[in-house]
Amino acid sequence: MRLRRTLLFTLLPLFASCQVYTGKPVDxxxxxxxxxxxxxxxxxxxxxxxxxxxxxxxxxxxxxxxxxxxxxxxxxxxxxxxxxxxxxxxxxxxxxxxxxxxxxxxxxxxxxxxxNDLVYRLTKVRANGHEPDWNIGVSAQGLLLERPGQKALVLPYLEEQLPEGRMSISSEANGNRVELWVTPQHCVDSMSGAVSHLTAELRINGQVMRGCGYFGGAQP
Structure with missing residues (x-):
């Protein structure tokens, strides 16, 4: 009888472990x-x-x-x-x-x-807005700012990752102070109706412009 009780108590932890095992978690x-x-x-x-x-x-x-x-x-x-x-x-x-x-x-x-977006894999962030129109692309090679009627600017930049998936990209060169702030938030382009996952705010020498943006293939 004592041997049987000893064997039963020995197996109890094994039974308990079988009850709580739920399989390998899926990430x-x-x-x-x-x-x-x-x-x-x-x-x-x-x-x-x-x-x-x-x-x-x-x-x-x-x-x-x-x-x-x-x-x-x-x-x-x-x-x-x-x-x-x-x-x-x-x-x-x-x-x-x-x-x-x-x-x-x-x-x-x-x-x-x-x-057939050839620059997708090289792009970290792309954003654009209207009234006035502007377009900005950020890659490992630099920040490219395009505006109608003005010469395109290619600038070096500093990138800062912020809480909640936000990002700040800034540049100060050739007398221009450029800042791009992007925030994960549903955004609809006012002209085309296109939808993207980032709201964007562009500041050029203190002037504030707003638009939409997205992360490219080069952004982890």
């Missing part, structure tokens, strides 16, 4: 993939086709993404196929080649061809 952030391609509606389903592929993925609804509403708004303006740059999780589906659950939509637009 969703590490499993996410950034992809570019075309987006269109097929009935009520939103379908994504990656660049250079024939596979079709059903977009899964996700409370953290406004992708369906944004795509619907652009479709209502007459677009047939949209261009999208997004990050999310690939999964299974009852039909098509699988599903895609978006986490971050970097860009959604009617015009352009994201699949």
């Amino acid at each position: 969703e952030q590490a499993a996410m993939t950034r992809m570019q391609g075309q987006l269109y509606f097929s009935g009520e389903q939103l379908i994504f086709t990656p660049c250079g592929e024939k596979r079709q993925f059903v977009i899964k609804n996700d409370a953290s993404s406004n992708l369906r509403d944004d795509a619907k708004a652009l479709y209502d303006d007459g677009a047939s196929t949209l261009q999208v740059d997004m990050r999310g999780l690939l999964g299974s589906a009852n039909s098509n080649d699988g599903s895609f659950k978006p986490d971050t939509v970097y860009r959604l637009q009617r015009e352009g061809d994201l699949c």
Whole structure:
């Protein structure tokens, strides 16, 4: 009897460990993939086709993404196929080649061809605004500021990572003080209706201009 009790107490920790084991945790952030391609509606389903592929993925609804509403708004303006740059999780589906659950939509637009964006992989940040028009691109080679009727400026810069995914990029050269501040926030271009994931504020010698932006492939 004593031997039987001893054996039972010896096995209790093993039984307990079996009850609390839930399997290896999945790191969703590490499993996410950034992809570019075309987006269109097929009935009520939103379908994504990656660049250079024939596979079709059903977009899964996700409370953290406004992708369906944004795509619907652009479709209502007459677009047939949209261009999208997004990050999310690939999964299974009852039909098509699988599903895609978006986490971050970097860009959604009617015009352009994201699949042939030759400077995408070299770009850290790109932003633009209107009234007045301005366009700024940031890469390892420098900061490029373009404005209609003015000579393009190529400047060295300092980059500062801030809490909550914000970023500050500043330059002071040739008598110009340029500061770009970007914040993760849903942003719609006032002219084209294009959607991006960053709001942008550009300051040139104290003048403040606002617009939208996105992280390129060179930004971790």
